[in-house]
Amino acid sequence: MKKLFIKSYGCQMNVYDSGKMADLLAPLGFAEALDYSDSDMVVLNTCHIREKAAEKIYSELGRIRQEKERMKKSGREMIIAVAGCVAQAEGHEIFARAPFVDIVVGPQSYHRLPDLVKKAANGKRVNGLIDLEFPEISKFDSLPEPKGGNVSEFLSIQEGCDQFCTFCVVPYTRGAEYSRSVPEIHREGLKLVENGAMEITLLGQNVNAYHGAGPDGEVWNLAKLIKHLAKIPGLKRIRYTTSHPLDMDDELIAAHGAEEKLMPFLHLPVQSGSDKILKAMNRKHDADYYRKVIEKLRRTRPDIAFSSDFIVGFPGESDADFLATLNLVKEVGYAQCYSFKYSPRPGTPAADMDSQIPDEIKSERLQVLQELIAEQQRKFNESCLAQEMEILFDRKGKYAGQIMGKSAYMQSVHVNSAEDYAGRLALVKITMARGSSLAGKMIETGEENRYNHIRKIV
Ligand code: 5AD
Ligand code: SF4
Secondary structure (H helix, E strand, C coil): CEEEEEEECCCHHHHHHHHHHHHHHHHHCEEECCCCCCCCEEEEEECCCCHHHHHHHHHHHHHHHHHHHHHHHCCCCCEEEEEHHHHHHHCHHHHHHCCCCCEEECCCCHHHHHHHHHHHHCCCCCCCEEECCCCCCCHHHHCCCCCCCCCEEEEECEECCCCCCCCCCHHHHCCCCEECCHHHHHHHHHHHHHCCCCEEEEECCCHHHCEEECCCCCEEEHHHHHHHHCCCCCCCEEEEECCCHHHCCHHHHHHHHHCCCECCEEECCCECCCHHHHHHCCCCCCHHHHHHHHHHHHHHCCCCEEEEEEEECCCCCCHHHHHHHHHHHHHHCCCEEEEEECCCCCCCHHHHCCCCCCHHHHHHHHHHHHHHHHHHHHHHHHCCCCCEEEEEEEEECCCCCEEEEECCCCCEEEEECCCCCCCEEEEEEEEEEECCEEEEEECCCCCCCCCCCCCCCC
């Protein structure tokens, strides 16, 4: 077997894609390894969302190059591929900055990776392989069946984005919105569950804009797709990410009240609480619209919790605009959030806007916002104390006799248990909240069949 190392950066879509790349390369005799030392092939599946992310790739490439040269001295070749959004955005620039890279492949064409590897191995186009088109035929048609095997799995249902937020590279790197068909998704879902998945997270850059071909010839939306997938026996939890507030339609909101398997936790990025900034970001809605969506969801599903993304220091953001963001965070009360300093991305409209904000101000604002977010996360976790929560156990804990799982709200929960509960859904009484994780005690129900859906995965 040849050794393959794949490193994923950025979003969950990249994690999903990396899994598919490993499946694609397996028939060529590649088996995945945990590090790049002695690897016959290294793939960096990159993220271009912020500047730092791209810079990290080049420093990682520098380290990998040393290993490639070391191997060369002993007569062995290492093929280096840069995949993902940096590959798409930078293209030939990667060969210029890192001439020891053999393959550059974009997110819409990585299904051709086996061909590219064969070419690179034959030395036909050393340092010259580039494949960055958005092919007519969907890559999904050429991807192998999922292997799965994890309790919680990702399933990519939608890709690309037509929103064109002025800060974002995604419409350029991932292309226009594309939705996979319902039967195709359903087949993949069935396979994942057959292989042990109990939780599936539906992925898309703008997942709630999903509009795929249904088995009845109609176009189905996300609500309809979720209800359909929920009928898969053995599937216990459904999530979807990432959503745009504009596409949070009433049918999808209603699904949160009606569909038990849909988890009461929603990542709904708003980016800013200021109407002026939201407009400049081309988010196409104001802060009040977002508040209303949150309100409707809470009315439909009172135990729902939210997370969001925020950007501080977007061009033109004044103290008052930043204050509006803090106020929105306080009003909504999040279970967790991600926050970033605005990073100008070449080719996006915001990069050329006047009144860019100095880095010191961005840093100051980020710190204030992150303190507020951390405080909210702490409060949310503390509100779970003494509650009985259903936990999906998926792995062993750090210490002997400890098992780990996830709550409906994505909190990590650890429990002392002599039994291996991996692949089980069980009720836990929360006894401790620390940082971002919880601890609890398994509840003995005494009712033998209460969790008759519990399966043990070996
Ligand atoms: N600068 C900073 N953060 C960004 N994001 C997207 N583009 C940028 C950028 N240019 C953030 C947004 C998005 C998340 C995935 O990354 O908050 O929701
Ligand atoms: Fe990064 Fe966005 Fe590309 Fe995901 S889609 S890899 S977050 S740039």
